[in-house]
Amino acid sequence: MNSVMKEKQYHIHLSELICRYGFDLDDVASQDWIIRWMSNFPSQWIYLAILEALHQGRYKIISVEQLLNRWLRKGRPSYHFKEDFESLINRAIPEELLTKIKEPSEYNPSLKPESSIEKFIVQSKASDFYDRLKHLAQQTT
Secondary structure, X not given: OOHHHHHHHHHHHHHHHHHHOOOEOOOOOHHHXXXXXXXXXXXXXXXXXXXXXXXXXXXXXXXHHHXXXXXXXXXXXXXXXXXXXXXXXXXXXXXXXXXXXXOOOOOOOOOOOOOHHHHOOXXXXXXXXXXXXXXXXXXXX
């Protein structure tokens, strides 16, 4: 199986994990969140951040993003759940999905991901906020 196919399967399995535990997605599809994260963070971190958010009782997708950004600043993931918690959470997930979630094909722990801010894309240029943000960004560069 080629790496593109494996990456697509990894996205689907992470999405199933997010949906299974009812994360508040802020009106954005789970797949869109995962695609965004995969371009900014090591793929293994995403799985760990989902588990850590569950461990902390934070069932909002933005909590996963906050964890990932904090880990990016530190340069490594920092989670507090134990293996027994992971097993409990994963009980509802079929074993073949777990293997694919925990062992993404492209995982490289030494990977230095780009900063999230470097990938920031404004969807609409029509707002006053956008103009102020753009002006501020130009002043700081």
